[in-house]
Amino acid sequence: MKLNRRSFLMVTAAIPLTAALGAPLAVKAGETGTIRWLSPENTTGNWDPSMNTTLANTRIEFIVFDTLLRYPMTGDDLLKPELRLVESYEMTDGHTVDFVLKKGIKFHDGSELTAADVKATLEYYSREGAARAFYPGPVKVEVKDDHSFTVTTETFPAHSFLFLQVYSPILRAADVATPEKLAGSMIGTGPFRYVGTTTDGHNFEAFADYWGGATGNIQKIQNRYVPDGNARMLALMSGEAEVIERLEPEQYDSLKKNKDVATQKVNSVENRYLHFRCNKPPFNDYRVRRAAAAAIDREGLLSLIGEAGYGADSVLPPMKLGSTPQPDYGKYDPELCQKLLAEAGYPGGKGLPPLEYITSTGFYPKSKEICEAITAMLQAEGFPVTLTVMEVAAWNDAYYNVNAGNMIDGGWAPNSPEPNIQLMLQYYSKVGLVTGVNEPELDKVLLKQVAETDMNTRAKIISDEVLPMVAEKLPNQVLFNSAMMIATAAKLTDVTMTAAGDMDFTGATMA
Structure with a gap:
């Protein structure tokens, strides 16, 4: 046809x-430096990154955790990574990569990131039976000292391992040893730390010792699942939310003309x-x-x-x-x-x-x-x-x-x-x-x-x-x-969006 x-x-x-127009969201009035972010998808209820491929979870992982490398997926050189937790790396052959970690990076509990944490994380992610089964086979990590380690991939290429780091947020070795901790909470090295879930949503606070240094003024983020797109848009327009995702095309067209709203599309x-x-x-x-x-x-x-x-x-x-x-x-x-x-x-x-x-x-x-x-x-x-x-x-x-x-x-x-x-x-x-x-x-x-x-x-x-x-x-x-199309309150500036729709709030400022 x-x-x-x-x-x-x-x-x-x-x-x-059958889709009904959602009612405006009843959440607390926003404060300077506080973002209310409405998600179109529910999280899984399990914070272990290896046990899901859900976008709602990976959106949150992006602000709580960090990775060894990140690929911007835009620009002229799509295969050139951004160094995140590592100072350097060298691929010594088709199955081996040497890494050196940056020093002084802290987890949200105050402990320092070491190569032992990386070893525990990568070997955990590459195990058989992980729901996020991105690794074609196991990896072995040899710790040389607190900040140096070597990764060996026996059954797949080392360059593939590098690409996969985007979806390998680094965990504490202590949490990997206790999977129920991973399921119930998140302790990362990212710009925002998880402080708990309430009836208002998932709550996060800026991490004062974030290694990357935040240049904005965002101190708190509240993430809430709101399944109805009309309800999300009404909440933004009425001042009850600062960030909404997954705009319908007609919503995007309408909000582009609204002086109180900023839109982004990639x-x-x-x-x-x-x-x-x-x-x-x-x-x-x-x-x-x-x-x-x-x-x-x-x-x-x-x-x-x-x-x-x-x-x-x-x-x-x-x-x-x-x-x-x-x-x-x-x-x-x-x-x-x-x-x-x-x-x-x-x-x-x-x-x-x-x-x-x-x-x-x-x-x-x-x-x-x-x-x-x-x-x-x-x-x-x-x-x-x-x-x-x-x-x-x-x-x-x-x-x-x-x-x-x-x-x-x-x-x-x-x-x-x-x-x-x-x-x-x-x-x-x-x-x-x-x-x-x-x-x-x-x-x-x-x-x-x-x-x-x-x-x-x-x-x-x-x-x-x-x-x-x-x-x-x-x-x-x-x-x-x-x-991917998002809308933010005009008073919130410098939110950047990746090619997968993840949002970086480290440079964001709320007027």
């Missing part, structure tokens, strides 16, 4: 709107997907997955998402190692859709079982409208699809449950050049997060690039072999790439 504004309105007119690293549950019929057959993808008019979806998205021509956003455009990726082709359905034994969609497509409301911009349009497109080609719209917490529970539904809407926003945060986690059969895929041919090329220690050779394997195979087997379809 080719999508235009008229056909979209005809489709959605038949679907009742073309982000986030892909928005239609994930197929490849672990069960009919999407265990890649021909049915490709047929569904060919039924979707992605250009029409871009007209709906507006400022909140931009076109995608690969399963990897352009900031990733090995990312290259794939010819005809995601091309709208109803004839191909019908051909593939017939080849798979479902001519015109006959014989397909009822299919459930799951999405959320209040988190991703236009998620309900986008998925209503996709549902109509699939139905027009014979797919018996029904759409289930969940509130964010329920959708989060369903997202990683490959037995929930047949398709699910979602995004993936790793702020790192490392492609395996997407490739291995989503497409390798022994992991298969969200998709539950099992394609031996795809596994073979994925393992080939994991084993390659030369970065340029690995990038070529990804572009020439992995990405075409992913496009053929298609465990999920990238609909578009996201633009």
